[in-house]
Amino acid sequence: MSQAPESLTAKLIPIYIMGKRYEVPETLTIMKAIEHAGYKFIRGCGCRGGICGACGTVYRRPGDYRIHVGLACQTVVEPEMVLTQIPFYPANRASYDYATMEAVGAAVGALYPELFRCVACNACTKVCPMDVEVMDYIAAVKRGDLAEAMRLSFDCIQCGLCASRCMGELPQYHIAQLVRRLYGGKLAPATDHVDAMVKKIADGYYQQKIDELKKMSVDELKKLYTAREQEPHQAPELWKAKSAEGL
Amino acid sequence: MAIKVSVKTVRGPLAAKVKEVSGQDPNVCFQCGLCAGSCPMTGEMEIFTRKVMHLLQLGLADVVIAQKMAYLCASCHTCQVRCPRGIDIPAVVEALRLLTLRHGENYLAPESIPAERVREMPQAAMVAGLRKFTA
Amino acid sequence: MKIGYYPGCTLKSRAKNLEDSALASLAALGFEVEELPRWNCCGAVFSLANDDLIHHLAPVRDLIRAKDAGHERLITLCSMCYNTLARANLLMKHDEEKRKTLNLFMEEESDYFGEVEVLHVLDFLRRELGWEKLRAAVKRPLEGLRVAPYYGCTLLRPREVAIESPDLPVMFADFLRALGATPVEFPEATACCSSYQIIANESAALEASAKILRAATASSADALAMSCPVCEYNLGRRQGDVRSKHEGVGELPTFYFTQLLAIALGLPQETLGLKWNEASSLELLKKKSYLTVSA
Structure with a gap:
């Protein structure tokens, strides 16, 4: 006898999606529960793996005034939860000329003067589904410490929930992304092996191989792709490819 | 008056x-x-x-x-x-x-301050000014 | 025990000269200070509205950080930070109702009752060292240097956080005298430079700065000493703009009081952060042969 899928045997619990009551299997994530209720995602759903930041969701539990947050794809439903997704937030995003930009705090402040409207209320940190110390990285940017802001904001997945709660109307996540870009490209110490590899590629190291691939038929390409050697899941740290071809 | x-x-x-x-x-x-x-x-x-x-x-x-x-x-x-x-x-x-x-009415819009001024301004002046002049 | 130190944002960037010279001087005088391991912008101004508590969160959070780090005393260098933190501290000490609301709102922090003492470094030096001992520690007296001590607003007003009487302050002059300099009395020593008005109402702001610079020029001071990065911006960095629009304003080098302290203590030039000062400040020091290059 084949086993029925979990979603059919699991206990049904009530949840409220945008205020409307639905009965959903208690084992589902919020994202699957929304789909179970009949919604179809066109946006607000990306990797389904907790990384892309597209499915930020706010919810409340009965009898609790607090707003809780989670990624819809990572958070399991709870009975009586009231939820809505905030997949996108129209936060200010500055455009800039990266090449000429100086990697200093003052340059970030000039692009985002609203930075100075932070009141340290900490709503951003409280709302972050990735447990990033948002208020602290904003404090670091304010004082011009880009390295610290980069370090503190590293786990940000750009969901934008911080901005949705900010009384100063700061686009924290965009500010942090700019800081990491400035840090990565202009402040982080250069690594010799990367520089050497970039030069090797620029000098045409892969050119011949690319030319060969271009001449192949789709079937040949498929065959090659399927037969390629892959790093196994949970490979030991010192795992090495059998062939160095293409490296 | x-x-x-x-x-x-x-x-x-x-x-x-x-x-x-x-x-x-x-x-x-x-x-x-x-x-x-x-x-x-x-x-x-x-x-x-x-x-x-x-x-x-x-x-x-x-x-x-x-x-x-x-x-x-x-x-x-x-x-x-x-x-x-x-x-x-x-x-x-x-x-x-x-x-x-x-x-919700700003007296001073943060984006109206010339970027070169923001760049040279002490943060204390920016923070204080935006507290006094923005909604 | 080490004394807690709250730098403030500006001291980590444009006013690095204030921080560097102060920390070097305090170390030379035997004081051990420790920057708070975690801090945020204090908000720069104290909220004046009776029903506006949200703007007190920033300074109170910093005071909580100081307490959590085990500090009984917290010293500051920036006048604006001093003012904001000291007033927030008084609020938490004396206003039971607001304290309760603020502590409740910051449920993620430990409760705070105004336990930390907030001190400005000038006052700290007077209390902990005294001007006689400071005089004894001076290695290079600033003889013949006529300095106009500019208090500005936030060290003296409002009265409840004034480091001394706002009506007739003497502390800054006493400090300069201990360094061997000649403090110059001038009528605008406690006047306001226009502070943050420079970002919104520039012409009115430059006019307020002009009054101060004109009075200091008339007193034939060689330099203006201060402790606030916003005053320094208005009176130093923007001095050229003031001069181009107002008469009777001479070229007046500006210094943070801690830079003069570091020079008098014979500390090497690199502790002064002079690249953040205007060119005239460096020229004056060269002319007076005050600069020491470390061996």
Whole structure:
């Protein structure tokens, strides 16, 4: 006898999606529960793996005034939860000329003067589904410490929930992304092996191989792709490819 | 400046709001003018603090907030330490600013400050200015 | 025990000269200070509205950080930070109702009751060292240097956080005298430079700065000493703009009081952070042969 899928045997619990009551299997994530209720995602759903930041969701539990947050794809439903997704937030995003930009705090402040409207209320940190110390990285940017802001904001997945709660109307996540870009490209110490590899590629190291691939038929390409050697899941740290071809 | 005073203006809600938000009573002011004489920012003010107090006594907060005066205060507290009646005048002026700021109207839009100024400005000036002038 | 130190944002960037010279001087005088391990912008100004508590969160949070780090005393260098933190501290100490609301709102922090003492470094030096001992520690007296001590607003007003009487302050002059300099009395020593008004009402702001610079020029001071990065911006960095619009304003080098302290203590030039000062400041020091290059 084949086993029925979990979603059919699991206990049904009530949840409220945008205020409307639905009965959903208690084992589902919020994202699957929304789909179970009949919604179809066109946006607000990306990797389904907790990384892309597209499915930020706010919810409340009965009898609790607090707003809780989670990624819809990572958070399991709870009975009586009231939820809505905030997949996108129209936060200010500055455009800039990266090449000429100086990697200093003052340059970030000039692009985002609203930075100075932070009141340290900490709503951003409280709302972050990735447990990033948002208020602290904003404090670091304010004082011009880009390295610290980069370090503190590293786990940000750009969901934008911080901005949705900010009384100063700061686009924290965009500010942090700019800081990491400035840090990565202009402040982080250069690594010799990367520089050497970039030069090797620029000098045409892969050119011949690319030319060969271009001449192949789709079937040949498929065959090659399927037969390629892959790093196994949970490979030991010192795992090495059998062939160095293409490296 | 022509003004209209009546029981209605004196008991009007705006002046009461200023009193509530500032925690100060403009009615205790006896119009000595020491505040205005001490103010470093009078150069571009159309009315000075003494007159502000008088207008508030008459309930005319709307007349005051139509002036630039409230946005020229630097919160230096010179008037406050000198006021013989112990009025925290900067708090009254802050309350006047908040009457408009709290409705979401910026006096100064952050993005209107030239980028090269923001770049050279001490953060303390940016933070203080945006606190005083943005909603 | 080490004394807690709250730097403030500006001291980590544009006013690095204030921080560097102060920390070097305090170390030379035998004081051990420790920057708070975690801090945020204090908000720069104290909220004056009776019903506005949200703007007190920033300074109170910093005071909580100081307490959590085990500090009984917290010293500051920036006048604006001093003012904001000291006033927030008084609020938490004396206003039971607001304290309760603020502590409740910051449920993620430990409760705070105003336990930390907030001190400005000038006052700290007077209390902990005294001007006689400071005089004894001076290795290079600033003889013949006429300095106008500019207090500005936030060290003296409002009265409840004034480091001394706002009506007739003497501390800054006493400090300069201990360094061997000649403090110059001038009538605008406690006047406001216009502070943050420079970002919104530039012409009115420059006019307020002009009054101060004109008075200091008339007193034939060689330099203006101060402790606030915003004053320094208005009176130093923007001095050229003031001069181009107002008469009677001479070229007046500006210094943070801690830079003069570091020079008098004979500390090497690199502790002064002079690249953050205007060119005239460096020229004056060269002319007076005050600079020491470390061996």
